[in-house]
Amino acid sequence: MKIAVCIKRVPDMESRFRISSDGKVVDETGLKFDMSDFDGYAVEVALQITEKLGQGEVVVVSLGPDAVQEALRKALSMGAARAIHLKADRVPSDGFAIARALASELKSGGFDLIMFGKHAMDTMSGVVGPMTAELLGLPNVSAVSKLDVVQGRGTARRELEGAAEIVEFPLPAVVSIDEGIARPRYPSLKGIMAAKKKPLESKPAQLDAPRLEVTKTELPPDRQGGRIIGEGAAAVPELVRLLQTEAKVL
């Protein structure tokens, strides 16, 4: 079982974000970074599958500047066998350009399973996984909250609004991992030491010119927040009045 997990390095979402001086993007200088949450779940699920089968290899892939190697090393310290760094000056906003670069790298890798997190915490778009599946001509299953792989077939639970689907599919396939499936393990000291010796191959990403750009970034409009209308149950009549007459939602 050969599994590729595509991961992204993103800023810590607890950060106070500042807008760049040209007003276009988030200024990421000085922020703390880590592997995106859902990607961590995907690495964990991949490791559990190979551990359960007692065989296989987990390869982690990330596109971006040299700094993404930190996230790759973290995945290696969790237990992935090797890493591929697709080098680019920056991660483009155009998810299709990223999917094309990933697909061109992954197509000859002989992977049984290619995994993604549901979405990256910065772009919150979740398009790269399904696009990569499509470009590779593989079955795609997204929003997976349970995954079983037995003898070349997968069974997954997909979360929908107020319902779920149980789906079956043949391998090779692409899956995107949702919340709740597995908690990513913390790298052990032994894992961290071992990761330093694991292979990490760096090569240029094959990126097309982007056709989607972030042209403006704003902080959300300020709410008239902080309007505390009272204390305790005594404030309830005033709240109901405001909901009826001002907010008009009741």
Added chain:
Amino acid sequence: MANVLVFAETRSGDLRKVALEAVTAGRALADKDGGEVHAVMLGAPGIASKAEQLGRHGADVVLVVEHQALANHSAEVAAATVAARAKAGAYAAVVFSASAQGKDLAPRVAAKLGVPMAADVLSFERTGTGINAKHAGYASKVVQTLTLSAQPAILSVRPGAVAPAATPKSGRVESLAPAMDPGTARVVVKEMVQGRSGKPDLGEAPVVVSGGRGLRAAENFRLVEELADAFGNAAVGCTRAVADDGWRPQSDQIGQTGRTVSPQLYVAVGISGAIQHLAGMRTAKTIVAINRDKEAPIFKVADYGIVGDALEIVPALTAAVREAKKGH
């Protein structure tokens, strides 16, 4: 002439509300330069009877794909069919809802057409050269403008961001053949697991009442449910802490790693307002917060706050909402 293609989502033989939202959004886009809206709907035989609703919300043409094997959604068949139609029809844009199915489907259609897409957008507008779409990013702490220059522009619209509006058009029904044999789909739905029946879904409910650790014990969630029942059209959500503690199912979790909701009214009960949670609800139209700590960050995003013990305030609010509803 710049026509717009819309994917109208169905489930269990019926249209979903997000389908009406997507058609409404598509109508607004097409009206900019006198184009038509063509809605595609897939389902088991009989689904065509739902086409009239799409016409009422602005579809000039409803393309209906009926097949026995489409009783459950098949993303493969839908992607192939929507992409084939998009190619044949030279559409300016293809609009989806950013629902669970739409989030899965739209990128596949975009990839089949060889173009990028703007996902989970809050609003959009035509420009001279393409489309600008607003999108919440970085745990919803910023709003970004995505500029798409490829044709067609592929968009998925955040559920709840566009209110379905009646713009009656003819909604002429045309039958459309699936672009692949539904029997050959590789991913097959074996079973649909229904959530709690009779309750509106979190993503669709106009009111969401949500609880956190401030409720102190799992059994006190009953108060949240009673408040939701009093509103009548409310869904119940929770924080990550509460889901992790097993008080509520993971599927009820609202936040960065859970569901994102944009209801008309969001009532946060015993929720401090961690970034994790705010990421999932700060685009709600009106936010009410009930919390013991008056310094809690939830009060910074709340339109109306009450400081105090949720266990005392919520029952009073439930009674008052019931009373207000009676007056209608």
